[in-house]
Amino acid sequence: MDSSKPLWSSQPFKAVYTAYFLLKTPVHLLLLSVGYIVKPLRPLPSWSVRDNVHAAMARMLFSFWSATWSQRPVYTAPEKAHDRHALVDPPPDSYFTGALVASDLVKPVAVDAIWFPSPPSSNPAELAKQKVILHFPGGAFVLAFSHESSGRPIANMLNKHFKADRTIWAQYRLSGTPETCFPAAVQDAVSFYHYVISLGVNPANIIVSGDSAGGNVAIALARYLQSNQPNLPLPRGVVVFSPWVHVTATAGRDYDREPPSRADILHSSVLQWGADVYRPQAQLPLEIEAYISPLHHPFELSVPLYVQAGTAEGMYSHIRSFSEEMDRVGGNRVRFHSTPLAPHNLPFCHEQFGRKKEFEESLDEASEFLGPANGI
Template sequence: MSVVVSEHKKAKERHSLAEPAAENLYSGILNSSVCKPAPVGGLWYPAPLQEGSPNLDEEKLVLHFPGGAFVLAFGQEMYGRTVSKAMSQYLGASRTFFAQYRPSVDDATRFPAALQDVVTFYGYILSLGVKPHNVILSGDSAAGNLVIALLRHLETSSNLPLPGGAIVWSPWVHVTPHAGEDYESSKNAANDCLTAPLLQWGVEAYFPKHEPTPEELAYISPLHHPFLTRVPLIIHSGTAEAFFDTIEEFAKQMIDVDGNRVKFHFTNFASHNLIMAYDGVGLEHEVESILRDASSYFWQ
C-alpha cells in the first residue's frame, strides 16, 4: 500500500478520498459484523471533478477499478493513465476516476469489504452531481468480478440509481477455494501472465472465514449464478488467456437471461487484461474497437 500512498501524495489535487455512504446502502450481503465500510481513495484523470461544477449534465465519467487478485494494489499513475487515455479517446469519457478498493490483508478486509468499497466509490461519484446514466463502471480481472457483484447488489439490495453501463475486462468469474489448481488445469495457463500461487493467495485472503452461504457464493464467484440486470454490460476476454473459457461461459449465461443487454467481445491471441496491457503490446486498435462499440451501446 506504500506505493499507493506515495502516488496519492504526488498526485495532490487529483487524489480524492471517498467517505462511506449512508449505512442503508450497505444492506443485504454487505451488512457484515466483521467488515465495515471505510474511507477509500482514488485518482482523477485528467483533473478532479468538484461538487457543483458547471456542465455536470454533460459529464461522462468512467469509474474504473483495477485488478490484483483481491490482494494487490498496483501503481495507479502508470495504469491509471493507460486506462484513462483509452476511455477518453475511444469511449468519449470526459473524466476517469481510478478507484482503489481495500486489498484483502486481514479478517476486516475479506469479502465483502472490497464490494463495500465499490459501493462507496459509486455513491461518492453520484454525490458530486454526475448523472447516473452518464457513469460507466469498468473493472479488470478481480475488479471485473467486483463490478459484476456491484451490478447484482444494485439490482437486489440497493437504493442507488443504476449507471449507464458497465464493461468488465478479463473478469475473474470462477473464484473457488482451489483457484490455483483451477488455473493450472486451464488450457492457456502456461502462456498467460497470471500465476497459480497468486490466485491461490487471493482466494485464501478474500474468502470469508466462515463457510460462505449460497448467496455469498453468487457474489464471490458469478459463474453459474447469472442474474437479471437492467444495466447494459460488455464482457471482454482474450482468447489466449487462461480465464477465457469461464468468461465465455459466464457471458453466455448472462446473455441467456431474458431482459439482459449483454455483449461478449473477445480479442484473438490476447492474454489477460487487455485494458491494462494494450499500450505496450501493440493492441491499441483492438481496445479502440471495443470502446467505440461500447460508446454507441451505452450513450447513443
C-alpha cells in the same frame, strides 16, 4: 479466509528470496529467449518470441509477489495526485445491506479515489452533463499498482474512446486480513459510486468499468445495485475486461487446468493467494458465493453489460461461459467480445503485447454498445 503468510514474506527470508530472484530471473529469461526461437518450444507458438518472453516474465513476477506477499510492488501514494485525490467517506450504514452488511470485522471505511485528467468541477450543473467512468483496477484482490504508471494510461484510453470527461481510479481495499476480506472491496465500490452520484453526476452518465479482479468488483456492484437494496440508481452500463469470475477455494488448480494458462501472464499462485484471503471461508452461503464467484450465478441486469476476454488467457472459457449465462437471462443485454490471441487484461498489458489496436477496437465497440442506440 486463510491469512497465514508464507515463509518468504518475512525478513530476513524475504531479502534472501529477493536476492535469489534478482540473480536468477535475467538468466532464466535469457535462456527462454534463446529456446523460444524454436517455435514448437514456445508456450504459445502463434505468439512471437517477445510476447512469450513478456508473458514468462509476468508469470515470474506474479509468482515472486505471491511468495513474498508484496502487495504494492509498483505503487504511488494517492496523496501525490494532489487536487486529483479525493478521500471518499462511506455513505450511511443503510446503504450496506444483505451480503454487504457491516460485521464486527468488515466495515465500510474511507477510501482513496484518483481523478483523471483533472478533479471534478465544483459546478453541479456542469457535472450533471458530464460523463464519468468509475474504474476498478485489477490485482487478484491482493495487488495494487501505481495510479500514475498504470492508472493514467488506462484512464486516458477510457476517456478517449468513451468520450468521457473524467475517469475515477477507484482502488478498493486489498485483502489480506480478516478486516479486508469480502465484502470489503464491494463495500468500497458502493462508497465510490455513491460519492460520484453525490457530486451531482447523472447516473445515466456513469459507466462502471473494471479489469480482472476489478471486473469482478464491477459485476458485484451491478448485482447489488440491481437488487435495489441500497436505493441507488443504476449506471448507464457496465464494461469489464478479463473479469475474474471463478473465484473458488481452489482457484489456483482451477486456473492450471485451463490449457491457455500455460502461456498466459498470470501465475496460479497469485490467484490462489487472492482467493484464500478474499473469500471469508471455503464454504459460503449461496448469496455470498454469487457475489464472490459470479460464474454459474447469473442475475437480471437492466443496463447493458459488455464483457471482453482474450482467447489466449487462462480465464477465457470461464469468462465466455459467464457471459453466455448472463445473456440467457431474459431481458439482459450482453455483448461478449473475444479478442483473438490476446492475453489476460488488455487494459493492463496491451502496450507490452502490441495489442493497442485490438484494445481500441474493443473500447469503440463497448462505447457503441452502451450508446444511444440502446436507449441509455
